[in-house]
Amino acid sequence: MKAVRLHRYNEHPVIEEVAEPKITSPHDVIVRVGGAGLCRTDLHIIEGQFREKSGVTLPYTLGHENAGWVHEVGSAVSNVAVGDTVIVHPQISCGFCRACRAGDDMHCANAGFPGMDLDGGMTDLLKTDARTIVKLDPGFAPEDIAALADAGLTAYYAIKKAVCLLYPGTKAVVIGAGGLGHIGIQCLKALTPAEIIVVDRSREALELAQTFGVDYAVLADGKQVETVKEITNGRNAEAIIDFVGEGSAVDDGIAMLQRAGSYYVIGYGGKLSIPTIDIISTEINFIGNLVGTYNDLVELMTLTAQGKIALHTTVYPLDAALEAIQALETGNIRGRAILVP
Structure with missing residues (x-):
């Protein structure tokens, strides 16, 4: 064979x-x-x-x-x-x-x-x-x-962890609307009442995300962090669901996370670099998903x-x-x- x-x-x-x-x-x-x-x-x-x-x-x-x-x-x-x-x-x-x-x-x-x-x-x-x-x-x-069996399962597993944070009125940012991300978006819609903000550099990926009923589609054009802050009235999001995990996505995700929020790492390839005092002073959480x-x-x-x-x-x-x-x-x-x- x-x-x-x-x-x-x-x-x-x-x-x-x-x-x-x-x-x-x-x-x-x-x-x-x-x-x-x-x-x-x-x-x-x-x-x-x-x-x-x-x-x-x-x-x-x-x-x-x-x-x-x-x-x-x-x-x-x-x-x-x-x-x-x-x-x-x-x-x-x-x-x-x-x-x-x-x-x-x-x-x-x-x-x-x-x-x-x-x-x-x-x-x-x-x-x-x-x-x-x-x-x-x-x-x-x-x-x-x-x-x-993997992409869908990994996305579902991460979203299940975030469910307890995402009550009505909360916001979740999904970084990356590609192979895993488009499944994660649907899991968020199925399991939570949160408003969903999707960030991606591909207009086609954002168009696909919009077919699943996301609330905001944000093009990663260099101004994505500012755009998310505007959408959230400066409060940022309770949950970041990062399906990219490399390049500028990690720094962007940290900048879009609110105090006591949780950052769910699914994509990988990059490095997480943040002063420990920033983690302590804002009580943010970083959660891996396997x-x-x-x-x-x-x-x-x-x-x-x-x-x-x-x-x-x-x-x-x-x-x-x-x-x-x-x-x-x-x-x-x-x-x-x-x-x-």
Whole structure:
């Protein structure tokens, strides 16, 4: 079968033939991939940003946002059957460590992460574990929802953390309305009564955001901080949801955060630099967000089934993976890129 394989950091992956995965454990599940999302994390993997963190041995197959149909199951699998439509939680968890017992499975002490430190889903068949599988209504098309497995899940997880701050009359600033941001906006609309201010340098991204009913769309033209201050009457926002996390976005976000507000970091690549006295004197909070739990993914898929979350996607055949990667690198993808074997 074909797979998108990374052989060397700072070089584009290659499409090559690999052996099909085999069932080796009673709880193994092999999924026939119907859609594999491509995101900026894949670019960061290619750049080597996860070289030390993942400990992966190259070459390996990319792809951590996956949906499809159950192809084969191990002898102890009872929650799904061959042919079921599924979305795959990105982290394989053990179920026995303290984090798993607490339902905090993305912090599993014995985790595996296909597409990060194991072979991922940019291929025909993905090997995973029964604990990762969320069974879906067969009406779902995997290529339409694959990116919810990470991009959607991460956005939902961050917004859930912010819910307690965002009562009626509050304002939330979303930095970046692209692949993750456009999902985060919909999660904010579904879960909170806050007024939503979206900041992006792309007019097309802002136009997409407006279709989801945001209250203010602000072009990042160098005056975005002043514009947000005007919108908030100088008070700034209770929550900053940063889907960029690099460049000037971080400094802008801090400047738009009000006293006792919280800054949710989802995008990454930059550095947070702020005097500790500024954190203490204003009691602002910085909160990291790593994927989300299995139950979060179930909840997100429920919202999707209710029509409250929709992905804007651009579909590429697996053979065009390099074209999709180049389009993502140059910022020419609106919403999410999905590879279909």
